[in-house]
Amino acid sequence: MPEASTRQSDPGAASYVRFEGVQKSYDGETLVVKDLNLDIARGEFLTMLGPSGSGKTTCLMMLAGFESTTHGAIYLHDQRIDNVPPHKRGIGMVFQNYALFPHMTVRENLAFPLKVRGMGRSDIETRVKRALEMVELPNFGDRRPAQLSGGQQQRVAVARALVFEPDLVLMDEPLGALDKQLREQMQFEIKHIHESLGVTVVYVTHDQTEALTMSDRVAVFNDGVIKQLSTPDVLYEEPANAFVAQFIGENNRLYGEVVEAGDAGSAVTVRLDSGQHVKALPVAVSGARGERTTLSLRPERVKVNPPEGSVPNVLEGKVAEVIYLGDHIRTRFSVAGHDDFVVKIPNAAEHPRMHEGDMVKLGWAIEDCRALDA
Amino acid sequence: MADIPAAGTVPEMRRDEELTTADGRPLRVALRRSQRQLRRRAFYLVAPLLVFLLVTFGWPIANMIAGSVYNPEVAHFLPLTSSAISDWDGEDVPGEDVFAAMAMDMESGLANRTIGRAAGRINREIPGARSLVMGTARDLEDMQPPYREAFLAEDERWGDLEFWRLIKRETRIVTPAYYLLALDFEYNSRGEIVERPEIYQVYRQLFWRTAWMSLTITALCVLLGYPVAHLLATLPLKTSNVLMILVLLPFWTSLLVRTSAWIVLLQQQGVINDLLVWANIIDASGRIRMIYNQTGTIIAMTHILLPFMILPLYSVMKTIPPSYMRAARSLGATQFTAFTKVYMPLTIPGVAAGVLLVFILAIGYYITPALVGGESGIFISNLIAQNMQGTSAQLKLASALATILLVGVLFFYWLFNKLIGVDRLKFG
Known part of the structure; x- marks a missing residue:
């Protein structure tokens, strides 16, 4: 992809997440991800945007550790992680349908990552409380996920992904299940949390408006290849190829x-x-x-x-x-x-x-x- | 509704008054009437089933329970004696009034040909009592009052207190005697409830065995079925369909065929023993007994009941999205913690449904234990069946045993509901 290589990374910022020549195949016949090279800076909000089947979710899953790489390497903080099991990567993740544990209360959901890390009870309590306040649900700790609205579940999912203070948070189409108005509000809130906490966010969506409004940079995927990686305004005003021009706006x-x-x-x-x-x-x-x-x-x-x-x-x-x-x-x-x-x-x-x-x-x-x- | 210009078409709402429909009927009445028709139609649809269940299920069970306590012989066929003996203190041979009543009962009993049934009932507890009663009854014509002396002169066994105590006890129309018997108790000669002699004790041990073997079978089904169900729920559709057919295959095969297949496999000259001997793991003389005992029952029944565990488990596991496990892993849980803390709790409704199904089916199982259980592996249901083919007293005993089993199952269901909540179960 010669057209994308020129904008691949910001040379000034130290790369925090790095994909190096990553390839992925499920059946041994076709490549879902073809030679992916990508650098993500610390504190950046990077969105992987593309139509379904373009390989963006596969990339996210490889970063999270739920899919293995067929070839190539992934680095997090200069540590090679593509052979590290997911629970040792310390990456927060928000899932498409939130994946809140239905048999636990909101508080237990938030305490789960802290408990498995062997944190003390009082420590857990303060952190859970802080996380609930961050997403403006301080009084919802004793509810079950099923007793929350879609937007509230979304916030709890975000809080759970952040409560153990990961430096990197992945979001897999987190707003897909919400109606338009709520989606716009949540876009703003996620962006706000990103800015106030300074975490690095890798966000996957097929909604170009969402990508343009939230991201620092957007990687446009098609057919397993990044077609263009750039800031939203450049993507819109200076598309590098016909696919990006057609897909964005x-x-x-x-x-x-x-x-x-x-x-x-x-x-x-x-x-x-x-x-x-x-x-x-x-x-x-x-x-x-x-x-x-x-x-x-x-x-x-x-x-x-x-x-x-x-x-x-x-x-x-x-x-x-x-x-x-x-x-x-x-x-x-x-x-x-x-x-x-x-x-x-x-x-x-x-x-x-x-x-x-x-x-x-x-x-x-x-x-x-x-x-x-x- | 504000846009509707014609005033009066919309009934005016007044807070303090009941809402009414347009023609002035109370809204609640109108609603109930409109719903009544729906309810009635629904009822008509289930009515045939309801009648069927009542006739084929409710009525026989009620009959069985009644039969297990019904004890009419003495009260009905010795009515005068029954009322005369009610004041007797049981310490000495009864007075003349009791003997006179007995004589009159015998007279009418001879005429109605019912005396034999009363005598038979007494004979069941006191061997020889039949000949005593019948003999005296035949000689009654030649006797003169006072009957007390006449009877004692006829046969000194009429002075036996045990005999009279029995009659007094058996005048009750409702008796717990068969339940006592079903739990290995009996009345002693003084009318006290005592344990039966040890060599006659069968039923308590058999209830206990039925319970623990059913529990073992249920536990084995959980252990074997859980991984299979998990595999079924997570494999790609094509593979899981094949596996599902393998699970369902036993369902399509006759129970007898499956049980006989186990006999072929497990008997001492059977496939498994032959293989073990051939592989020199055991000696030809040391062939293992795997059937016609408890092992045989447990193996065969576990196999037969396994689908009842797998299917509810599968249907629950199918609804658990893989993202839960992924979420747990991404939050820092190891595979094991994620499984035990997130996946397993979510499968509890399926486990519980499977346990309930398998245990209740197992506890009343009959054919398999009868075929492969031998002496030590039979269940209480086998003895119930045996007793059902016997005399009327044995039938009553069978009723008592079956009622105890029914109560046991209901108790298990109640306990289960307390612990887990039946409304949470998912049967698939």
Whole structure:
């Protein structure tokens, strides 16, 4: 994955968790994780994002110790851990369905990791109390998990993963079972706990919004490979390849081939399959003539009826669908042979309302149109 | 409802008054009426089963319990004697009133041909009493009052206090005699409850043996079934299905076939002994006795009852997500601690259901102990069956034994409910 290697790690920070050439296969025929190299800094909130089956959960399970690595090494704090059994790794973990022990009260659940570590009774009591206060459930110690709401169970699960003060906490789609409103609130709370405790968090999700709002860095997985590892804003604004552009946020795609490399690689001219020429920023193309490429364009960067000469790229589009969304109007155009070209038009006075079948001009800047791999 | 413009279509709510439906009936009455129909329909659906159970289950059990204490012979066939003897103190030969009553009972008993049954009842406890009663009854025509002297002249055994005490005791319609017998007690000649002579004691020992062997079988089923159920619940579906068929296979085979198979395997000229001899582990003369004793019963019954342990265990284990064990491990517990502190407590409803099923089935088991139990490995149910084929007295004894067994099972169920709570059980 050449496109990802440049951003693999922050050279300034000492690496706290390191995957080195990790491969994983379940059946001996296909690789679920292909040559994973990843460095996570101390105190970082790193999210593994990807569609299901992309290998992100497998990576988390290998880090936690529930799956063995087929090849490669995992280091935690410069100690090789891929042969250490899970209970000796000292990693906190929040599971998808919380995995709170149903036969124990909340207090017993929280005391469990302390008890197995042979901690004294009074010590356990103070720590459990502190943990319950941290997640704002001080009076829920005697309840059973089944007597708690989803959000409360979630908080207890977080508290349990943190009560024995691990330096590293793993979270496996912890908010998947919550409704939207609660999920947003819990995102904020987990982020807050992360910041106040300074623990390192590795978070797995398939929800890109969640990944963008919570993380310091996001590793986008696809097909067992990290497609891009970067901060949320870079991921959104500067996707390194067509998969990331498509997976993160909304994206319009146009297909074509390079016909002319620009000066010093500043812009390439691409002939679309429908015949029009477009100038684009070369990101994942070499610039050789005839190379296939995917052009990526964010819906909010497209200008409708731009003033003559203000933008280098102008194409004709026919309105195919208009969806009223209050603050903006989502308009689907038929452009250059694609009828899934979406533009978000702000609901403001200077933008006239459009109707199905209208012909309009659509324009955009070179740097907003990224030429990515085919 | 605020949007509905037409006033009056919605009944006005007043706090101090009962809620009513639109046509003014109290809401509670209307609700009950609407639910009554549903309840009635549900009842009709289960009614056939209810009747069936009452006829085939409730009625016979009630009959059995009644039969085990019912003792009508003396009271019904010697009615006058019964009432006359009630004032007797039992210290000396009864007075003339008792003898006179006996004479009149004999007279009517001869006419009704019922005297023999009364005599038979007494004879059961005092051998020879039948000939005494019948002989005297036949000679009654020639006797004159006072009957006391006449009877004593006829046969001096009429002066036997034991005989009269027995009659007085047996005038009770409800008797604990069969329960005493079922627990190896009896009345002595003075009418006191004492243990039977040691060589006649069978039942207490057999109850005890039935209980401990059932417990052993249950324990073995837990030990053997737990790992199998765990394997079934954790293996991939394809493999676990094959394993499940292996577990269920015994269910589809006749009980007799399975028991006979154990005879083939375990007998002294059987497969296992042959193998051991062939492998020079034992001597041909030292073949091990593994069947027609307690070992045989325990082995065969454990095998037969094992599925009843595995299935509830499996159904409970299947619902325990693997993430619980993982969570415990990630929190620092070793495999062993995670298993004992998290997994095992969660399987208790299954263990309890299996224990209850297997123990209750085992304690009343009949065929297998009868076939492979020999002398030392039979259960109380085998003796109940034996007694059922005997005289009416033995039938009553069988009823008493069976009732004790039933009470024992109910007691076990009660204890179990106290300790674990039956509503927590999962039978699968």
